[in-house]
Amino acid sequence: MDYIIRDCKETDLDKLVILCEKHAAYERAAYLVEGKKERLQYALFSDNRQLNCLVVEVSGTIIGYATYTFDFSTWDAQKFIYLDCLYLEDEYRNYGIGAVLMDKVKQAGEANGCINMQWQTPDFNEKAIKFYKRIGGVGKEKMRFTLNLEQ
Numbered sequence: 372m373d374y375i376i377r378d379c380k381e382t383d384l385d386k387l388v389i390l391c392e393k394h395a396a397y398e399r400a401a402y403l404v405e406g407k408k409e410r411l412q413y414a415l416f417s418d419n420r421q422l423n424c425l426v427v428e429v430s431g432t433i434i435g436y437a438t439y440t441f442d443f444s445t446w447d448a449q450k451f452i453y454l455d456c457l458y459l460e461d462e463y464r465n466y467g468i469g470a471v472l473m474d475k476v477k478q479a480g481e482a483n484g485c486i487n488m489q490w491q492t493p494d495f496n497e498k499a500i501k502f503y504k505r506i507g508g509v510g511k512e513k514m515r516f517t518l519n520l521e522q
Contacts, residue, residue, distance in 0.1 A: 372429065372466045376475055379424035379436070381416055384408050386433045387424065394458035398493050425475055427459065427468055435459035437472045441483060452480030454490035464498075470506055491515060 379387060388407045395402035414422040427435035437457045444451050454476050459468055480488050490508075492499040500510070 372463070372468075374427055374429045374434070374463075374468060376425055376427050376468075376471060379415060379426045381412060383426055383433055384412055384415075387411060387426070387436060390433070390436055390458055390460075391456070393460070394456060397458070398496065422455070423479065425472060427463070427472065429463065434463045435468065435472070437476055439476050439479065441480075441485065444486065447486050449486040450484060452476060452483065452485045452488045454488060457490070469502060473506055 385408065388404060388411065391407065391411075392402045392404060411422070414420070415424055422438055422440060424436055424438045426433045435458055438455045440453050440455060442451055442453050443449070454473070457469060457472055457476075459472075477488055490503075492503065494500075504510070
């Protein structure tokens with residue numbers, strides 16, 4: 372399968388929002404579209420950039436994405452790269468694209484002096500867990516909590 376992986380452009384934002392919504396549904400999470408495009412635009416393209424995004428394109432259509440940030444580990448006293456999202460449309464899975472996306476994010480971490488790469492997936496996402504283990508990922512049993520700060 373022919374595809375390209377490239378940095379997200381502002382013109383990709385409408386499709387990115389749609390893929391985010393599909394990703395949230397896949398992970399059984401709530402997703403409100405309102406305001407997402409504008410907030411993603413700011414996070415990805417403003418002078419105060421907070422997020423990095425790679426998109427996967429097949430025949431001119433975006434079929435997947437990976438987003439990541441750089442963070443700091445108190446315990447390691449070093450920077451790490453955090454893979455926030457990785458998603459591919461169903462029909463494009465099992466072609467090795469996810470592994471290439473993971474490698475691209477890993478390379479970004481290495482280029483930025485990160486000690487490791489971290490990510491998470493729901494415990495029911497057995498396919499993703501198998502994939503992550505196959506590429507060398509090591510799971511840690513933890514609970515992730517969320518405290519809503521918006522009114």
